[in-house]
Amino acid sequence: MDKTYVVGIDIGGQTSKIGIVDARGTVLIQSSIRTDTHTDAKLFVKDLCAALNKLILEVGGIANIRGIGIGAPNGNFYTGTIENAVNLTWGGNTAIPFAKLMSDKMGVPVALTNDANAAAVGEMTYGAARGMKNFIMITLGTGVGSGIVINGEVVYGHDGFAGELGHTTAVRNNGRQCNCGRTGCLETYASAIGLARTAREWLDSSNESSVLRNIPENITSKDVFEAAYQGDVLAKRIFEYTGKKLGESFADFVAFSAPEAIVLFGGLARSGDLLLKPIEESMNANLLHLWKNKIKIIFSQLKESDAAILGASALAWELK
Template structure:
């Protein structure tokens, strides 16, 4: 019988600003972690060299550890090709053969997918989706990402880019998304960025008193709006009601597509708790077909936010 107790994976999560990395055992425990600034490296070769400089000394120091692979999560990461394709928030333009370059540098096989898919894999391996074959992971941060499992398999599509639910249109002709040029996409409303824009729109559309007016418009963010809602501010509460209604409607649409056992919400915006979750749940149930009502669990991720990116990327290896 093979002993896997010494088997470990490297997880690397590449964001537009920061890249987090770690060495993870088969139980999902991070035994070493660190980060570098993604945007400090103008070329992909310089970036990989910097990663190697941080990780290789740790690998060499772990004499009894067997690194079985490297998992990479990145914007526009393609599982099939191992490439990052035209990521708008990274300095390296065009098609970047990241998995191949990392494999060659470390001498360890690397696998790549997009960051939201990596989060979904991590949730299935280590989090709230353990034992589930059908679920949708929605990440609510600066943007809206998603990863879909159906029949026990990650939905990738013919080209590796399936599951971009954040860019589905929820309000035809609605708010412009500056990075995609789309009008009315879910990400324009249900992200932390979207909450901030909604608050600004609501404030400019009425003379109603609000503690949000104490903050200069340019300094407003979703955390300030949340704090105001907790304090009972009427406009801030309406912002979350509006956001929840839109997200719930979108989730109802997603349910009709894959009939998941659960929808798992992850990311900074989930810190709003019931202020967001109640209108989301009400809206989702209201917009569902009767055959789906009261059957779909709507739950928060069980992964620690600071660890989730590394765990999700490392889970690709297993």
């Protein structure tokens, strides 16, 4: 029998999603388990495989499964390990041979990479980057992740950890402190959390009126979006600033790999033109002449609820 399906697994800090996907990118069936109730990687793998086996039975058994793709924080494609993933309760300061643990238990090949690289493969296989050989995926979530595709292949680099564009420098002097230990990282300005941080800083440092002042507790990027959408001037300026920072960085990324497009994914990417316009404006203002108005900025075409599973699953089609 043909092996017609692949499995996509997205390991998140709180929840891990599992799905079975066909060649057209349809998630046939999915479920999830808690990630953070485990402190031991092997026990987590055991529970994950139990949940997965239930799904596999419903599509006719393991004989139908070509392979498993996994997107995980600090996932290393070359070694199949999850390394020093401090955001995972069972991650710790070690390298967990996650792909091997899974393939030993399931008896099918397993590929593993980080979530942003998985998203790039997903977009190339099922989404907005279909047919593209050179593009950069930027995920705008609580952090800023990236997956770089050159000549149709994800760039993993010498050690498997290439593509950390959220940790390139957006502000060189007196930049914001980043969780990674550096300062001025793009992520501290352009993630959902970075945008909310801009809002709080600007509200604190001026008396400008804004509906954002009515929000009692911690302002979120969603609050800023809604305010901007309703025409709040300060909120709109926060989006302009965030887009400007992204566009400036994008110009440097283009100078590196001359992509056909930059694909945006994640919560902030749902802001549409509020973010897109300032990105395009500042990117083009900073590009070399030869690239001005030639680099497309596009949005992911994967359904958000399926995207993490789809991205991870796409890795499995490439398994030899």
